[in-house]
Amino acid sequence: MxxxxxxxxxKLNSTILRxxxxxxxxxxxxxxxxxxxxxxxxxxxGFVGGLIASIAFVLHSLAYTTRLTLRLFQVPPRTLIPxxxxxxxxxxxxxxxxGKSFMTGVWFADKVAVIGxxxxxxxxxxxxxxxxxxxxxxxxxxxxxxx
Numbered sequence: 001m002x003x004x005x006x007x008x009x010x011k012l013n014s015t016i017l018r019x020x021x022x023x024x025x026x027x028x029x030x031x032x033x034x035x036x037x038x039x040x041x042x043x044x045x046g047f048v049g050g051l052i053a054s055i056a057f058v059l060h061s062l063a064y065t066t067r068l069t070l071r072l073f074q075v076p077p078r079t080l081i082p083x084x085x086x087x088x089x090x091x092x093x094x095x096x097x098x099g100k101s102f103m104t105g106v107w108f109a110d111k112v113a114v115i116g117x118x119x120x121x122x123x124x125x126x127x128x129x130x131x132x133x134x135x136x137x138x139x140x141x142x143x144x145x146x147x
Contacts, residue, residue: 014063021063028056032129037115039125046125050132057133058140066144077137084130091123 032052039045061069070076095104107119115122 017063021060025056025060028059029053032056036125036129037122046128046130047132049125050129051136053129053133054136054140057137061141061144066141070141077134077141080130080134081138084127084132084134086127087130088124088127091120091127094120 032049034049035044035052036046036049039049057069057072060072092103095106096102098106100106103124105119105121107117110118112118
């Protein structure tokens with residue numbers, strides 16, 4: 001004998017959660033960008049920033065639906081994976097073109113106001129950031145769609 005739950009556990013129908021998510025989503029995304037940009041100087045970077053951004057979208061998916069969360073993206077999350085891999089590979093291969101070893105850090109002479117020194121390490125981190133968001137969201141949102 002199968003017992004049916006009183007409510008659908010896949011979507012939490014809570015006004016409080018939805019309201020909190022509307023405020024937390026942009027804050028978590030901003031914090032993930034902070035961790036990403038901080039990463040090429042201190043601890044943090046693309047992996048941790050990508051996980052924080054993914055958590056923000058998973059929270060949105062819990063508060064609303066997977067379909068509404070996917071509408072937030074211009075492209076499906078799985079397309080972020082090859083974009084991020086390409087960016088990371090180019091940032092690692094650029095030093096070879098300049099006569100240095102693969103994955104050697106190359107820094108631009110001018111500093112950017114908020115970011116500081118810009119170099120291949122930042123672009124590598126951005127690539128990892130995109131890959132992590134793409135992989136985590138593809139896995140989690142595919143699982144939640146199938147239910």
